[in-house]
Each structure stands twice: as structure tokens, then as C-alpha cells.
Amino acid sequence: MDWSLPLNLSTQGVVIDRLFWIIAVLTGVAFILVEAGIIWFSIKYRRRDGQKAHYTHGSKKAEIIWTAVPAVILAVLGIYSGGVWADIRGASALPQDALTFNVVAKQFEWNITYPGSDGRIDTADDFVVRNQFHFPANEPVIVRLESEDVIHSFFVPELRVKQDAVPGMTIPIWFEATGTGEYQIACAELCGLGHYSMDAQVVIHDRADFDAWSAGQAAGN
Amino acid sequence: MAHAAAATAGRAHERGLDVYTQKVGMWIFLCSEVMFFAGLIGSYIVLRFGASDAWGEPGEVLNVPVTAVNTFILICSSVTMVKAFAAAQEGDQKSIKIYTLATAALGALFLGVQGYEYTELILHSEWQGSHGFTPQAGLYGATFFTMTGFHGFHVFLGVVFLSWASIRAFRGHWGPNNYQGLEVLGLYWHFVDLVWIILFTIVYLI
Amino acid sequence: MATIVAEGTGQAILEEHHPQTFLRKYMFSTDHKIIAIQFLIYTLFFLMIGGFLAIMMRYQIAWPDQTLPGGGILPESMVASGYMLPEFYNSLVTMHGSIMVFLAIMPMLVGVYANYLIPLQIGADDMAFPRLNMMSFWLMVPAGLLTLASFFVVGGAASSGWTLYAPLSARPDLSGVELGQIYWLLALVLIGLSSILGSVNYITTVINMRAPGMTWFRMPLTVWALFITAILGLLAMPVLSAAGIMLLFDQTIGTTFFLPEGGGQPLLWQHLFWFFGHPEVYILILPAMGFTSEIIAAGSRKPVFGYHAMVWAIISIAFLGFVVWGHHMFQSGMNPMLGLSFTISTLLIAVPSAIKTFNWMGTMWRGNLHFHTAMLFAVGFVAMFAIGGLSGIFMASTPVDIYIHDTYFIVAHIHYVLFGGSLFALFGAIYYWFPKMFGRMMNEKLGKVHFWLTLIFFNLVFFPMHGVGMAGMMRRIYDSSGYAHLQGIQDTNALITFAALGLYASGFLFAFNFFWSMKKGKKAEANPWNATTLEWQTPSPPMHGNWAETPVVYHGPHEFSHPDVEDKDWLAQNERPDVVSPAGGGH
Incomplete structure (x- = not known):
């Protein structure tokens, strides 16, 4: 059971993950307060014969507090x-003169x-x-995303990158990898019967290896 | 709806809108119709901005003079609708008959002219080098036929109800105590008329 | 003695003198209570179908390399030599969502309870337009039949997701589905029409048919919620209808509204769909909030905490609901600068939801809590909706959404809102108003077992989905075994599927209780919960026309435990002030 971010x-992943965990802590606190409150009230105020409930239509002060506090927190978060x-x-934000790739999605390949x-x-x-x-x-690096047929979505979990590829549009995105290795592109938007198997190999090199690989490919063509 | 009117007339109520129920219902229904046409017209605007070269100049394919006359016909039918309603309030049975029937007839005439226009466009016109301006003729054709077609469908429904109102008129149904049905139908009819004026402007003239 | 008013004459006659055939009374009835029951049976049936589709889906997700048990009875186009086909899986995904949203939850919230409760809670004898009301049910019947039939036509049912993203939904050559898609779009147009007619009826009824004394701010929160929901439906559904018709034309007659080859725009579909779709989300939750407020007040024997704030929260949620649609489209290729404005409006809309949650807790605070089954589900609603609301904050933050968009995190979120939220409230509503509808009580013991099983299995199904989403599992994936980053969560997926089976099975306990109680349940009094709103002040079930005489309203909707009332802890809205005269009566 591996329930964590990969x-x-x-x-970009550094800031995305940081923001994720900030929200997780904030919502976690709210979650505990609300659920504990519900359980506590459910036990403490459960029915007792002869007990009459406290008659009130509300409290302006309390309501202002619990409107203002979430509003401020959410505004800061926003x-x-x-x-x-x-x-x-x-x-x-798109970097100038970065190495640029065209990625064209189509059923069911990149x-x-x-x-x-x-x-x-x-x-x-x-x-x-291909793939x-x-x-x-x-x-x-910049990726210019296009699609030939339906909407696909370019998703590399380890890079925290996701962007739909929409037919008729060219959508540029950028990212910077901080390490090397082999990963996968997954399609994150339902695109037809082969959607589940629309993956491609991602290989992140250091610059020298990449140039060597690229030269080898060019020669092979 | 007669049932609802009778069933509620005798009961005491908290004050709502000081308007009878059927009229409130029609107003609310028309809000929904506004959103329906807003969806179509909004899409038209977005698509036209996105691909302006797919559209022709005003008058290049569409027959503006004929449609202008047709617009005039529809406006006249709104006038006769108002007259029919006024006659019902005054109890002028002869005018009720004349004006409800005239409204239905003008509505039908509008549909007839629209039918003629469609036939001419599909069979005898040229657009971007191919013969016939059809719903398949790019976004221009698709939006044109969808928008005017759905408007025409609304006119058609209006004509059906107006025919029914005319039959009732000839049976002496409408009068100073029974004009609500005509008034509600009139609201619908004026709305359809108004939509057409907007469509005529943005589809034919701009 | 029950009286009704005869058509056209304005003359009261006795009901017994007005015999009705079975067909007029139960099939083509114009009585809002019968129509509500028709909707209830209809929606429970589709809830069962929708759930079954989910179970098949879950089986495939947990054990993609195994054959589907009993799959042999399905045609070759769905299950080939024992294995589920990916195209069938895509249809399951699509139709599970579509059926649950359009044929189960929405008509159950609105078709059943707006119909049943609005006239009874405002003291009207029926809807403003009873025959239109009947029509709005009978439009749903062909819609349901088309939906069911779509599974068995060539190419199978629609398979482009419940959001029907074009171009996939518009291009049979790319999706492999032609007729199924057309059937579903036609069904959608019928559902839209039915919903619009219903909305016209509900809004008119609330505006013009309230009993004397039923001022706007004496209306029960359920009526407020259903009234605002009807306005949302009225304004959002026609946009979906317009978009659906354009998609149907793309699909059938060769237009190119959403197809880039002909200059059309795929994103236009998304804008139109979500312009409808986000108000739709609130259509699916506002009535549930209304039921919950009502049930918690009666169960806590206290007035709703901050009634006015609750009303304004509903209104502001509805208004903001029309300006947040873009938050479904952060990764769609829409101009990124629009993202910021949609983030702000989305976070704003969380504030009224927070207000409501705290006000429910405020209602429970220092109450005298009666935990009958309905109350359990209502409190369960607050606890689960809070989770769904909080997990929504992750997506509202655009950078985090880059990662979790289109993953199981979203699936977890939507189900905490729609199942933990809407459906929990609906179960509560069914237990609560069942005695009024059928004149018998549902079995409380079975009801409580049903609640605890539902709560436990629900959380076992949907809480781990947050983890699955964090691990990066994409939605709508037929087989995740090809992805290295998803290897670690396959055991979680199996756990979820086991729990889903338990959740589905506990639904049958409910179904048994429901149908058994209808025939054999304990006879219900007029007001079994000692509640204050008008529907409890007339017999269970109410006669045709609802009232022996038109009620007159003197008090606010939830006057429980008023200090000036000695002998009981509730004060009905129509109890005369010279009998009891509380100081703070509502307004």
C-alpha cells in the first residue's frame, strides 16, 4: 500500500509538492476539528430523558468568526x-532558448x-x-503539445507534469528535470479503447549522454 | 392548466408575485429559453471569432431582402397578437377571431418564407466553390441552420398553439374573464419575435 | 374527510365520489405525491443499475488479468472468452457516471423530494402545473429506456466519459461507438426537457402558492434549497441541451462545431459542458444540504443554527456556481491566466460550504440528540461532506491540480461529495419522509445496521482512493499493470473492490427494508418525529389535495424546545399563537 506522492x-515538483503538503496540513487540521467536534457533540449531547435542548437561533459572533477564518486562509492560499x-x-514563464520538442499524440501513441x-x-x-x-x-526543456485526433493528456508523474493535448491547438509547457533515469508518459485523458495502454518511455540523460544519443539517432536516420 | 387555476383560485395565499400563476410560469420558462438561445448564440460568437474566414460577407450567400420582409412579417404578427389580447380584454369577439387567426397565419407565412429560403440555399446557391449552402457547409452553414432552425421550430410550436387558440376563439372561448391563455401565449410569441430580431442582426447583417 | 376541488367548477366534492382507475391514480396521476413516488421507484432502480456497473468496473481494476465471473452471459461485444473488453470498460465508466448523475441522484433529489416536499412544506394543495409535472416524469421514462437500450446496440453504450469530451464523443470512427452515443444524447435532451419543466413548476409553486403566513423567511431550508436548485436547473440545463444538440449534429449530420478539421473548437464543448456541469454539481448537493438541515434540527430538538446565514449561503453558492466552471479545465489548454480568476472564485465558494458545516455542528451543540436512522445519515452527511469539501481545496489550487487532475484523487473527491454527501442525505431523507409517503415506518434496527455498514464500507472504498490518486493512478484506466509507478497500489485497488462489494450488498439490506416496510412496517402517525414543518401536520400519507383545510403559518420552520412551550419540545408552524405564544417566532 504505497499511498504517497511518487x-x-x-x-516544479518541489513547489507543487510543498503546496500539496501545506494544503494537506491545513485540511488535516480542519478535518480533525470537524470530525472530532461531530463525534464529541454526538456523545455529549445524546438524548437524555427530561433534558431540554438549549433554545437558540444562532450567534452572530460565532458565525462571523467561522466565515472570516476560512475566508482569510483560503484567500492566502489562493x-x-x-x-x-x-x-x-x-x-x-516559458524559458527563452530552451531545448524544444514537439510531442504529437494520437490514438494510442506519442x-x-x-x-x-x-x-x-x-x-x-x-x-x-515514436513512443x-x-x-x-x-x-x-519545452514541449509543444499537439494532438492529431482526440484529446489526450501528457502526464509524467515523476515530473509533476500534466497537460491536455488538444487537436487544433499547440500548447507549450516547460519543465526541468533534476535527475536522470527511465520513466513513463501516461495518457491521463480518456481517449478511446487503447487509452489504458497509451504509454511511452521517458529517458532522462545528462547532457552529454543526450547529445550522444541524439547524434546516434540522427545518424541512424 | 385550467385545473390549476381553478384549484388555486379559491384558496388563500401568502402574497407572492401579484401575477397569476400561468403568467409566472411562462416568465420562468422563458428564462430557460433565454439560456438555450444564449448557449447557441454564445457558441456562434466563439466559433466565428475563432475562424472568421469561414463566414461570408452579409448578403453574399444569404438573401437579406427576403429575410428582411420575413422579419417584418413576424413583427406584424406580434402587433396582431397584442390586438388579439386587447380584444379579449374588451370582449370584442369579432376582433378576437380576426386577430388570433391573423397571428397564426402570419406565423405560418414566416415559416413558409423560411422554407423557401432554405430550399433556395440548399439547392440553388454557391458557397466557397461548391454547390448548395447546407448544414455541412462548414461552421457558417452549421451555425446558420442550427440557430435559424431552432428558432423556426419555436415559431412552429407557436403556430400550433395559435391555431388551437384560434379554434377556441371561433368557439367564443376568450373574453374579459378568460384572456389568460392568450396573454401567456402572447408572451411566448413576443419572445420568439425578439429572438428573431437578434438572430437576424447577428446572422444576416453582421 | 378528504376534499378536493373539481376541475373547472371550483366546487368541493368528496373524494370518495370521484373514483379513479388504477391507471389514472398510479400511472398517469397528476398528484405531486404519486409522481414523487414514481420518481422514487424509478431512481432507486437506476441507482441499483449504476452501482452494478461500478462493481463490474471495480472487478476489472482490481484483477485485470482474471476473467469476469459470470461474464459468460454477456455478449461477445462486452466480454470475450471471459475477459472484459476495454471498450466495454469505457462504456461502464461512462454510463456509471451518466446514470448516477442524470438518472439516479439528480431525479431523486429533485424529482422525488422537490415534488413531494415543496407543496407539503409550503402548505399548497399541489404543484402549480400538475399536468406539466406528470409530463416531466413521463419524459424520464423514454430517457431511461434509451439509456438501457444503448448497451445492446451495435458498438455498445457511449464510451467517452460522462463529460462527453469532443472530439472523441463526436467521432464514431475514433470511439467505435455510434448508436450508443446517439441514444445517450437523445436521452440527455429528454432529461433536460424534463428537468426544465420540473424547474418551472417548482419555482412557480414556491413563488405563488405558499399558504398564508408562509413568508420567505419562514420557509423550511429544504424548500429554500430546492427552490434555488430549481433556478440552477432552469438556467443550466438548457445550455447542456444546446451543447448536446450541437454534439448530436456533429455526430450524425456532419457539422463541425467541436471538430478542428472543420474549424470547430473542442474546448468550446468543455466550456459549454462545465458551464452546465458546475451548477449541476450544486444541483446535486444543495437539496441534500436542505434535507440535512431539516433532519438535524428535528433530531437535535433545536432550531437550525443561523437560519438566515444558511439561506444566504445557499444563494451565494448558487450564484458563485455559475462563475467557477473553468476550474474543471485548468489542464485543458485554456488560457492559463483565466486559471487564477477561477481559482479565486472556487476558493470563495468554499466559504459558504464551511459556514453550512459549522452551522450544522452549531445546531447539534447543546441539543438533545435523537439518533434515529435518518439522524445518523444526516450527521454522517456532515462528516463525509466535510471530507469532500476539504479534498476539493487541493484541486482548487492550480499548481497542485497539475498533478492530481484526472487521477483517482478526483474520483475520491467527487464520491465524497456525491455519495458521502448527496446519497447519505438521500438515505436520511428516505428514512425520514418514508412514514409520510407510505404511512408506515421503516424498520429502525435494519436501518441502523444499514447506516453503519454503509459508513464503514463507503470509507473503505473511497478514502484509499486519495492514496491511489496520490500515487498517480489515472482515471478511467482499464488495466494499470503496464505502469511502473502504479505497481505499489494494486493491493489497495483489490481492497477497494472488496469494500465496494460490501457497500453494494448493504444497499440490498436497504432495498429489503424499503419494500418490506411499505407492506409490513409499523403504522405511522401523522407526526412520528414530533417535527414542526407543515407536512407533519396532515395525515400520513396525506389525502389528495393535502389538507383538510388550508394551514395558516404563524412561526418559523424549526421551533424546537421553545422555553415558553411547557408540555412538549416542539411548536408546529401552524399552531395558533393564542394557544402558545413564543417570543422569537421565526422571522
Whole structure:
């Protein structure tokens, strides 16, 4: 029973996980207060013969407190979330001159276009590999997501990355891996009967290995 | 609905809206209709902004003069509807008959012209190099036929109810004590008219 | 002696002189109470179907490499040589959600209880438009039949998720489903029409047919909740109908509203769907909140804590419900800057929900709590809804949503709200109002066993799903064995499936209690719970026309334990003030 967030391997994952655990603590406290209150009241005020309930229509003071406290906490959380969100997905958050890949989803595979030896996408030396996504660690990379048929969703749990790929749109996202290794892309949006098996291999290299792999692929083509 | 009116007329009530129940019901139903057309019109606006080259210039495919006349017909039917209602309140039986029937007839005429317009578009027009402007003719055709078609369907329902109201008129059903049905039908009819004026503007003229 | 008013004459005649055929009385009845019971039977049937689909789904998730027991009786298009096919699994996912939302929970909350309770709680003799009311039930019948039939047509039932995301839902060549999708869209249009007609009826009735003295702020919270719900339905359903019709055209006559090949926009579908879909979420929870308020007040023998705040909370939830739809679409490719505004509105909407939770606890505080089955379910509702509300905060935070969107975390959240919330409240409502509906009590012992089994199994099913979601398990996955990151949670998935079987089985205990009590239950008095609202001040079950004479209302809805009332701990809304004269009577 492994009920935890999987290993995190991205810079964005650090802040996402931190925010997750902040919310977990806040909601955990609220959860314990509410559930303990319900159980305590249920026992303490259970029916007793001859006992008459306390007649009240409410308390303005109490109601103001329990409106204001959640409102303030939620407002702070909203503003903090908004800042983190802008760092990840904001219009100016996309890094300049980062290594760029095109990822085109279709039922039920991922086709990745690599920038080739010049390091630039949309040039003559680009090459395409099906269901294999290799990229270098420790530098930001951009993925331009597209779909050929229906909506898919590009999900790599260890990178804390998820973004729908929508036909007719090109959606750029970025991330920076902090370690190397082999993982998987999963499709997170129901896309048809092969949805469950629409996975692809993710291989994160250090930069030298990536360049070597890329050169090998280009030569092979 | 006569049952509801009778069943509640005799009872005491807390003050609600000082309007009889059927009229409240129609107002509320029309709110829902507003949202239905808002869904269609909103989609039209989004789609048109997203792909403006898929739309023709005003008058390029659609026959604006004929539809302008048709719009005028529908506006006239709203006038006759008002007259029918006024006649019912005054108890002028002859006018009730004339004006309810006229409203139904003008509604039917509108549908006839729309039918002619559809036939011409589908069979005898050119759009983006292919013959016939159909619901399959890109987003322009799809939104045009969906929006005007659903409006036409509402007019059709209105004509059915107006025919029923006319039959009742000829049986002397409507009068100063029994005009609610006509008034409620009138609300619906004016709404349908209003929707058409909006559709005519954004689909034909812009 | 029961009297009704004869059609068109305005003259009272005795009911006995007005014999009705079985067909008029039980099938094509215009009596709101009979229509409510028709809806109840209908929705319980679909609750059972929807649950069964979930059980098949769970089996596949827990043991993807094994054959489905008893699967041999299903056609080859669903189960081939003993193994469930992925296309059938996708249909199960889709139709479980669709049936539960549109044919079970929503019509049970609204069709059953708005119909039954609104006239009785405001002191009206029926709905404003009884025949329209009958029509809104009979529109649901073909919708249900189409839904059931869709499983057995070529290609099987709809399989693009209950959210019907285009282009998958619009392209039979990509989904493999053509007729099933069309059947479901047609059913959806019928359901929309039924719901709109119902809403017109409920709203009109509440506005214009309240008994003398039933001012707006003397209305029971159930009526408030159902009234606001009806407004949400009235304004949200037509948008779904419009979108559904466009999708149907894409599917059948070759338009391209949502297909990019023809210039259409897949995201437009999502905007339209969620513009309906989020108010729909509140349609599914507001009535449950109303029932809970009522049952907790009666069970605690106390007035609802902060009645006015409760009303304003319902109204603000409804209003904000129309401006939060984008929070379903943070990862959809929508402009990310819209995300921030939707985050704010979403977190705002959590505030009234928190107010309500604290007010329920305030109602219990210093009460004299009678834990009958209905009260157990109502308190259970508060405890479970709190979890569902809190887990929603994770998704409202956009960065966290990047990770948990489309995982089982969301599945856990929605079920804590819709099962732990809506369905717990509905079970409470059934136990509570059963005596009024059928004139007999449900068995309390069985009821309590049913409650504890439901509570335990429910939490065993859905709490671990948070963990499964944290581990990164995607929704709607037919077989997770191909994913390295999901290997560690397969034992949890098996546990969930065992618990789901228990949960489903305890439903049959309820069904047995329900039907057995209908025939053999203890006879119910007019007011078995010593409650204050008007429906308890007329016989169980009420006669045709509801009242021997029109009630006159003098007090607020929940006057329990009033200090000036000596001999009992409740004061009915229509008890005359010269008999008892409390100081703080409502308003």
C-alpha cells in the first residue's frame, strides 16, 4: 500500500509538492476539528430523558468568526497558488532558448520530434521517434503539445507534469528535470479503447549522454 | 392548466408575485429559453471569432431582402397578437377571431418564407466553390441552420398553439374573464419575435 | 374527510365520489405525491443499475488479468472468452457516471423530494402545473429506456466519459461507438426537457402558492434549497441541451462545431459542458444540504443554527456556481491566466460550504440528540461532506491540480461529495419522509445496521482512493499493470473492490427494508418525529389535495424546545399563537 506522492524529479515538483503538503496540513487540521467536534457533540449531547435542548437561533459572533477564518486562509492560499501557477504556466514563464520538442499524440501513441544536431526545432535535421522521449536533465526543456485526433493528456508523474493535448491547438509547457533515469508518459485523458495502454518511455540523460544519443539517432536516420 | 387555476383560485395565499400563476410560469420558462438561445448564440460568437474566414460577407450567400420582409412579417404578427389580447380584454369577439387567426397565419407565412429560403440555399446557391449552402457547409452553414432552425421550430410550436387558440376563439372561448391563455401565449410569441430580431442582426447583417 | 376541488367548477366534492382507475391514480396521476413516488421507484432502480456497473468496473481494476465471473452471459461485444473488453470498460465508466448523475441522484433529489416536499412544506394543495409535472416524469421514462437500450446496440453504450469530451464523443470512427452515443444524447435532451419543466413548476409553486403566513423567511431550508436548485436547473440545463444538440449534429449530420478539421473548437464543448456541469454539481448537493438541515434540527430538538446565514449561503453558492466552471479545465489548454480568476472564485465558494458545516455542528451543540436512522445519515452527511469539501481545496489550487487532475484523487473527491454527501442525505431523507409517503415506518434496527455498514464500507472504498490518486493512478484506466509507478497500489485497488462489494450488498439490506416496510412496517402517525414543518401536520400519507383545510403559518420552520412551550419540545408552524405564544417566532 504505497499511498504517497511518487519520487519527484523536477524543479516544479518541489513547489507543487510543498503546496500539496501545506494544503494537506491545513485540511488535516480542519478535518480533525470537524470530525472530532461531530463525534464529541454526538456523545455529549445524546438524548437524555427530561433534558431540554438549549433554545437558540444562532450567534452572530460565532458565525462571523467561522466565515472570516476560512475566508482569510483560503484567500492566502489562493494568492500563494496563483503565484506558483504564474511561475509554471504564466505567459512569461516559458524559458527563452530552451531545448524544444514537439510531442504529437494520437490514438494510442506519442510521436516526439527532436531538434536534431543544431539544437533547433522546425529545421531540416529534426527527427521523429515514436513512443520514446529522451531529454537532458538540469536544464529547462519545452514541449509543444499537439494532438492529431482526440484529446489526450501528457502526464509524467515523476515530473509533476500534466497537460491536455488538444487537436487544433499547440500548447507549450516547460519543465526541468533534476535527475536522470527511465520513466513513463501516461495518457491521463480518456481517449478511446487503447487509452489504458497509451504509454511511452521517458529517458532522462545528462547532457552529454543526450547529445550522444541524439547524434546516434540522427545518424541512424 | 385550467385545473390549476381553478384549484388555486379559491384558496388563500401568502402574497407572492401579484401575477397569476400561468403568467409566472411562462416568465420562468422563458428564462430557460433565454439560456438555450444564449448557449447557441454564445457558441456562434466563439466559433466565428475563432475562424472568421469561414463566414461570408452579409448578403453574399444569404438573401437579406427576403429575410428582411420575413422579419417584418413576424413583427406584424406580434402587433396582431397584442390586438388579439386587447380584444379579449374588451370582449370584442369579432376582433378576437380576426386577430388570433391573423397571428397564426402570419406565423405560418414566416415559416413558409423560411422554407423557401432554405430550399433556395440548399439547392440553388454557391458557397466557397461548391454547390448548395447546407448544414455541412462548414461552421457558417452549421451555425446558420442550427440557430435559424431552432428558432423556426419555436415559431412552429407557436403556430400550433395559435391555431388551437384560434379554434377556441371561433368557439367564443376568450373574453374579459378568460384572456389568460392568450396573454401567456402572447408572451411566448413576443419572445420568439425578439429572438428573431437578434438572430437576424447577428446572422444576416453582421 | 378528504376534499378536493373539481376541475373547472371550483366546487368541493368528496373524494370518495370521484373514483379513479388504477391507471389514472398510479400511472398517469397528476398528484405531486404519486409522481414523487414514481420518481422514487424509478431512481432507486437506476441507482441499483449504476452501482452494478461500478462493481463490474471495480472487478476489472482490481484483477485485470482474471476473467469476469459470470461474464459468460454477456455478449461477445462486452466480454470475450471471459475477459472484459476495454471498450466495454469505457462504456461502464461512462454510463456509471451518466446514470448516477442524470438518472439516479439528480431525479431523486429533485424529482422525488422537490415534488413531494415543496407543496407539503409550503402548505399548497399541489404543484402549480400538475399536468406539466406528470409530463416531466413521463419524459424520464423514454430517457431511461434509451439509456438501457444503448448497451445492446451495435458498438455498445457511449464510451467517452460522462463529460462527453469532443472530439472523441463526436467521432464514431475514433470511439467505435455510434448508436450508443446517439441514444445517450437523445436521452440527455429528454432529461433536460424534463428537468426544465420540473424547474418551472417548482419555482412557480414556491413563488405563488405558499399558504398564508408562509413568508420567505419562514420557509423550511429544504424548500429554500430546492427552490434555488430549481433556478440552477432552469438556467443550466438548457445550455447542456444546446451543447448536446450541437454534439448530436456533429455526430450524425456532419457539422463541425467541436471538430478542428472543420474549424470547430473542442474546448468550446468543455466550456459549454462545465458551464452546465458546475451548477449541476450544486444541483446535486444543495437539496441534500436542505434535507440535512431539516433532519438535524428535528433530531437535535433545536432550531437550525443561523437560519438566515444558511439561506444566504445557499444563494451565494448558487450564484458563485455559475462563475467557477473553468476550474474543471485548468489542464485543458485554456488560457492559463483565466486559471487564477477561477481559482479565486472556487476558493470563495468554499466559504459558504464551511459556514453550512459549522452551522450544522452549531445546531447539534447543546441539543438533545435523537439518533434515529435518518439522524445518523444526516450527521454522517456532515462528516463525509466535510471530507469532500476539504479534498476539493487541493484541486482548487492550480499548481497542485497539475498533478492530481484526472487521477483517482478526483474520483475520491467527487464520491465524497456525491455519495458521502448527496446519497447519505438521500438515505436520511428516505428514512425520514418514508412514514409520510407510505404511512408506515421503516424498520429502525435494519436501518441502523444499514447506516453503519454503509459508513464503514463507503470509507473503505473511497478514502484509499486519495492514496491511489496520490500515487498517480489515472482515471478511467482499464488495466494499470503496464505502469511502473502504479505497481505499489494494486493491493489497495483489490481492497477497494472488496469494500465496494460490501457497500453494494448493504444497499440490498436497504432495498429489503424499503419494500418490506411499505407492506409490513409499523403504522405511522401523522407526526412520528414530533417535527414542526407543515407536512407533519396532515395525515400520513396525506389525502389528495393535502389538507383538510388550508394551514395558516404563524412561526418559523424549526421551533424546537421553545422555553415558553411547557408540555412538549416542539411548536408546529401552524399552531395558533393564542394557544402558545413564543417570543422569537421565526422571522
